[in-house]
Amino acid sequence: MLDLGSIRCSAEPMPLIETLNSLHSLSRVRHEGELRGWQRHAAARLPAMARPLLDMVTLCQNALTFIAPPEPELDRALRLVAGMPDSTVWGELRAAFAGREIPRWLTAFVGSTGQRTGLTAALRSYFRACLLPYWDDVRAGHEQEVVEFSRSVTRHGMRSAVQPLAETIHRPLASGEGPVTLAPSPLWDGEPVGRSFLGGELIVVYPTTAPLPPEPSTPRERQVAMEQLLGHTRAAILHNLTSPCGTTELARRVEMSMPTTSEHIAVLRATGLVTTTRIGKNVRHALTPLGLVLLSGRR
Incomplete structure (x- = not known):
């Protein structure tokens, strides 16, 4: 068996x-x-x-x-x-x-x-x-x-x-x-x-159920499409989470305040694109598999 x-x-x-x-x-x-x-x-x-x-x-x-x-x-x-x-x-x-x-x-x-x-x-x-x-x-x-x-x-x-x-x-x-x-x-x-x-x-x-696109997608095409869907700021957050990090480090990467970064993370987490793990007093944000798919620009 x-x-x-x-x-x-x-x-x-x-x-x-x-x-x-x-x-x-x-x-x-x-x-x-x-x-x-x-x-x-x-x-x-x-x-x-x-x-x-x-x-x-x-x-x-x-x-x-x-x-x-x-x-x-x-x-x-x-x-x-x-x-x-x-x-x-x-x-x-x-x-x-x-x-x-x-x-x-x-x-x-x-x-x-x-x-x-x-x-x-x-x-x-x-x-x-x-x-x-x-x-x-x-x-x-x-x-x-x-x-x-x-x-x-x-x-x-x-x-x-x-x-x-x-x-x-x-x-x-x-x-x-x-x-x-x-x-x-x-x-x-x-x-x-x-x-x-x-x-x-x-x-x-x-x-797989979804076919490859007729032509290979380009990074710029993926970036534009994602910005149109999520907005420039949240798209930038996803791009900067290809390497998981905490809120302080993420705020530094995207050059935003901690409270503003946390607000955007909360929205992305609620939509299933980002996951947050608490380790003691620290948190670690990372892309979910769905977030990775979106970032890769599957069409």
Whole structure:
């Protein structure tokens, strides 16, 4: 039986998991549907050195988890790829090719443990060219989905919240239990899929309900839109709470008096955009997940 206590949502999108998600979506590029804007952007900007990544995913039609460790920091994730055991890498590739010969170019491209400079350079260049311009939108879509999932758990319980994903979760865990991380992705346009990683962790990837915008949003566009919604002062407070702080420090950051800052914080807290935690005689203000979504400018 699945341990509901082992299920959690990923705290943030993970760069190489989103890279793998997007490569699968790009390999099926149709220039239609909710991802058509991003697909056109990525197809036009795909670096030459990253082309083997797309060819590999197209050939294998397989999860290929060795290029997508569940790590939220890109540089560390790339180091994990470089150090991935050969047995894991070639085991996945042999399974993907199902007895067929693995092409020589792919053997050379993937490399061996500690000698995967071509593979890691391709992953980095692909992320920078195709995902980084949209990364604020990817993050906002992920955060919005986490907020909705949390609401569902609060209202109906974990079992009900994960029911749409139950089959995907149970199938890979049939041979044994393990931690389950839900990873909603704005860059995945297929059915929910479970990917098992080293250490027994199961990552369940599924599409977010809100699509990516046709073009990546810009910081200035997000700032203007938020100021129109909240007003300049409260928008400035949200911007200055990307790093949580107390009222005195916040008043200094936005150059307002303490009483005025407290009044605005009270309004933002009442609307669910800011949370305040009291620690002894001090308070600490921080953005809620909803505040993060608004700040990121999800459209």
